[in-house]
Amino acid sequence: MDLGNLLAAIPGMFQGVVTLFEGSPGMAFARIFLIFLGFLLVYLGKKGTLEPLLMIPMGLAMSTVNAGVMFLDPMTSAAVLDLPNSALVQQAHTSIAPAMAAASDTLRIQGNLHVAPLVQQSENLLYILQVDWLQPIYTFTFSNGLIACFVFMGIGSLLDVGYLIARPFQSMILALFAELGTVLVLPIGIALGLTPGEAASIAMVGGADGPMVLFTSLMLAKEIFVPICVVAYLYLGLTYGGYPYLVRFLIPKKLLAIPMRPNPAAKKITSNQKLAFAVVGSAVLSLLFPVAAPLIFSLFLGVAIRESGLEAFRNVVENVFLYGATLFLGLTLGILCEAGTLLNPKVLLLLVLGILALLLSGIGGILGGYFMYFVTGGKVNPAIGIAAVSCVPTNAKVAQKEVSKAAPGVIILPEALGANISGVITSAIFAAIYVSLIPILWP
Amino acid sequence: MVTWQQSVLPALIFYVLAGVIAMAVAGMIAGLAKLLQKLESKQGK
Secondary structure, eight states: OOHHHHHHHHHHHOHHHHHHHHSOHHHHHHHHHHHHHHHHHHHHHHHTSSOHHHHHHHHHHHHHHHHOOEEOOHHHHHHHTTOOHHHHHHHHHHHHOGGGHHHHHTTOOEEOSSOOTTOOSHHHHHHHHTTOTTHHHIIIIITTSHHHHHHHHHHHHHOOTHHHHHSHHHHHHHHHHTTHHHHHHHHHHHHTTOOHHHHHHHHGGGGTOHHHHHHHHHHHOGGGHHHHHHHHHHHHHHHHHHHHHHHHHHSOHHHHTOOOOOOHHHHHOOHHHHHHHHHHHHHHHHHHOGGGHHHHHHHHHHHHHHHHTOHHHHHIIIIIIHHHHHHHHHHHHHHHOOHHHHOOTTHHHHHHHHHHHHHHHHHHHHHHHHHHHHHTTSOSOTTHHHHTSOOTTHHHHHHHHHHHHHSTTOOOHHHHHHHHHHHHHHHHHHHHHHHHHHHHHOO | OOOHHHHHHHHHHHHHHHHHHHHHHHHHHHHHHHHHHHHHHHHHO
16 A cells, blocks of 8 residues: 555545635635625524525525535536537546546536536436436426426415505506616616626516516526526525615605505405406416416416415415425525636626616615605505515515604505515516517517 | 617617506406406395
């Protein structure tokens, strides 16, 4: 036994550390930065500054994936690089032929055993599915939007559409105002060098609806949908912490304290009416926008389950699907935050445009709140405008929380929820418009 | 290559289109609610 060889091989055991020194300094710095960013997300999630359900698994996964980088064997390297099948087979042969070992070393890339998001070819994908533990979740639920549909079913089962049915026009007008960022960031993104599909995908962050962003970017900007989704969900976690400041900055305490009379019509709406709304709404919106039909159907399925009184289904959708999908969504997003995937020159631009879209939509929503305040002669509390940015039910809670701080006892939550649900519908409308028309307008 | 000037008008059209559709959906919701209320009140009688 050669003790020298054994000692020389020991550092090779700790590939997470070795890869830090063998790659470029920029990559090493990015990995260390993302490890600490992961720690920070877990901390902020635990503290309640960011959405804990998403941020705790995401932060943990982000730090782990950037720590656990290793040298992949030639076969896995070829599959991760998505080399053509012939090259893969050839590489498999070289890896077992000692004489060709030197040649195969050129294909020992750095990677991880979690997920390989860029693999497309079926043979490579089949191989990776047997290697990376999260690849089945990514391939069969994330990249086809199933996980977004599960989240939407769960959200649907939480929604009381009675508030929307009671005041449909008011809620929809507020939601339209709250899509300001979704509209304005499209030309801004194009001005900053993005393609129309990429600009539309990042503009959808203004709708504050994660599944819609995931869906739009899958349809219009598949090559950068990973960074777009990561940016979107990071920022959606921020709305809970950031929007209260926007409300306090733009709405004086006097207006925040405006009481809203409960709408008697809301109490009269029966579960039969809500169920009929879900059935007709799903059919009509799918008729108009077949491209968004999976998401529309999932949302209304949740509503229908809730209103049908199917408690066993509701329990599955609300507890298993929603929380299960949220856990795997956070986990997968965190794992996708590998430095190699995120070191895309467009990421910085996406970070800027994402926060701009959310900021503009927040301002738009509050402008909508002011619009309704003036139109109704001061009967509407402008704070419900922020709830029209569709992050359900977070922004409705934000609106109520800020109003309660200014005037304890004033309840605006029912109207805020109506605007919140309308926000989901207008986001679906925008997603459908972008997905349908942008490829036709700019092929 | 699309310039931002070429994208402003389409973005505005998208907004108007979304507005029209959203109002149509709101109208549908209001109409449906009325219809169902009538039907339910008839059944009640």
